[in-house]
Amino acid sequence: MAICAGLVRELTAISVAAAQAIRGSNWERDGVRIKGNASPVTAADEAAEAVIADGLAHLEPALPVISEERAERETPAIEGRSFFLVDPLDGTREFIAGREEYTVNIGLICEGVPILGVIAAPALGLIWRGIVGHGAERLEFSERETSPPKAIRARSRPEPGLRVMVSRSHLDPQTQAYLNGLHGAQSVPCGSSVKFCRLAEGDADLYPRFAPTRDWDVAAGHAILAAAGGRIVTPDGAALTYGSPALRIPAFLAAGDPSLLSVRR
Numbered sequence: 001m002a003i004c005a006g007l008v009r010e011l012t013a014i015s016v017a018a019a020q021a022i023r024g025s026n027w028e029r030d031g032v033r034i035k036g037n038a039s040p041v042t043a044a045d046e047a048a049e050a051v052i053a054d055g056l057a058h059l060e061p062a063l064p065v066i067s068e069e070r071a072e073r074e075t076p077a078i079e080g081r082s083f084f085l086v087d088p089l090d091g092t093r094e095f096i097a098g099r100e101e102y103t104v105n106i107g108l109i110c111e112g113v114p115i116l117g118v119i120a121a122p123a124l125g126l127i128w129r130g131i132v133g134h135g136a137e138r139l140e141f142s143e144r145e146t147s148p149p150k151a152i153r154a155r156s157r158p159e160p161g162l163r164v165m166v167s168r169s170h171l172d173p174q175t176q177a178y179l180n181g182l183h184g185a186q187s188v189p190c191g192s193s194v195k196f197c198r199l200a201e202g203d204a205d206l207y208p209r210f211a212p213t214r215d216w217d218v219a220a221g222h223a224i225l226a227a228a229g230g231r232i233v234t235p236d237g238a239a240l241t242y243g244s245p246a247l248r249i250p251a252f253l254a255a256g257d258p259s260l261l262s263v264r265r
Contacts, residue, residue, distance in 0.1 A: 010055075027043040040092050063084055084107065085109055101121075107220035117227070162205045163186050174211070196218075196220075196222070200227070215243065215244075230254065232253070
């Protein structure tokens with residue numbers, strides 16, 4: 001399939017519709033359900049997933065869609081194919097807690113590599129998007145309109161001091177040990193894929209995660225950061241691969257300036 005500006009605009013529109021579905025959901029009435037993996041899900045997650053599934057089915061009906069909520073029930077065959085990875089509400093814990101750090105993630109994968117990503121933050125009114133090799137940008141949106149896009153780029157390694165994004169809800173001991181070795185670095189707790197976006201727009205430098213996560217949590221942010229000049233690798237420097245049977249990313253290091261990936265504890 002051709003990756004073009006028109007596709008990005010359509011995916012942006014789908015993400016905005018999903019954001020509106022989240023805003024309009026009455027999830028508190030229906031409560032919170034705990035899934036088999038012990039993570040929470042609400043009616044807002046399910047409303048956003050339904051909007052995205054319908055939008056992608058009309059936009060690219062031949063492409064499989066792997067979505068966090070749908071993956072509990074079924075996973076389409078994707079071997080050797082391009083496919084979408086979707087997290088309809090990334091940061092459900094933050095959403096339930098009333099924080100603004102939750103997102104809608106849509107990533108396009110080709111041969112195991114993210115090539116396009118769109119992330120909408122409903123509470124912040126922001127969208128980040130990018131095509132690898134063609135740049136990244138940020139937009140503002142409301143119920144009525146979307147602003148013209150502004151090009152963004154990851155920043156060069158600062159001197160002195162690093163700004164390091166860390167998970168607000170999933171900070172594990174190994175990641176904390178890594179942070180302890182970055183002398184003079186400022187840790188910035190944050191939920192959801194907003195962490196990748198802060199790197200992509202030059203507001204932070206590193207995002208380490210040594211605890212496992214799922215493909216749909218990372219793919220869209222990976223594409224946006226790569227489009228903005230950054231890079232994401234495994235802790236030993238290998239490329240991340242998406243679409244494994246487990247749909248699982250064991251660990252990663254994300255950097256705005258790829259030279260930071262040589263930083264060691």
